[in-house]
Each structure stands twice: as C-alpha cells, then as structure tokens.
Amino acid sequence: MRDPVFTERELDIMSILWERGSGSVAEVRESLKNTVGYTTVLKLLQILEEKGAVRHESEGRAYRYYPLVDQARAGGSALSRILEKIFGGSAELLLSQLVSDRELTEEELARMKKLLEETEDES
Secondary structure, eight states, rough: OOOOOEEEHHHHHHHHHHHHOOHHHHHHHHHTTTOHHHHOOOOOHHHHHTTSSSSEEEEOOOOEEOOOSOOHHHHHHHHHHHHHHHHOOOOOOHHHHHSSOOOHHHHHHHHHHHHHHHHHOOO
16 A cells, blocks of 8 residues: 555544544544534545545444554655655755744754764765
8 A cells, every 4th residue: 555645634533543543433523523524524434444544343333443554654654745845855944844843852852863863874
C-alpha cells in the first residue's frame, strides 16, 4: 500500500482512532464534539476503510473501527506533502517555521540538535 493521503476530516477521525485504539461511529462522533452528523462520520469511516486505513469488526448491532495505518507513516506522508507544496521542498524553511512558531524547551532543542547531528553524520 502506498502512503496514505487523508483529507482534514479523515485525519481528525484517524487521530481519534490512533488515540483511542478503536472506536464506534458514535464514539468517534462524540470525540469530534458532535460537530458532524452520525451518517457523515459513518461515510468517512467507510471511505477510510476503502482506502485501507481502517478495518471494522461487528460489535452487537454496531461496528468498531480500528486503524490499520501507523500514525508515524501517515505523519511522514502528510509532512512530505507540506514540505513540497508549501516550502518548495526546502527542509530548512520547514524547520525554520517549526522552531520560530513555538517556545521550545531546552530539552526539545537538545534533542533536535542531536537529530541534526546524527543526520549530518549519516551524510
């Protein structure tokens, strides 16, 4: 399966399934703060199943949905699209945006520096 591509609402649903481990349509809808109708959530879960991103099991009269796509893999795919479409492929611009928009702790900065050094060593 190639890297998944999710719409914003599909990503909202996947985030809930990754956090919870699974969910029924009603549980997912509740986690979305009921901003979306039941049938809309059901249809989105069906679309995600068609994409191979989730599977379902019968649970009484309802279905329980489970994520099949790893969160890190989906994140990498989304980040790659952002890198290309917004930052013109420039990892430097992306990193600059990431670090300038937040207050990072010393520990976070140290971990980032270490990752950059490790990447440099591999080059």
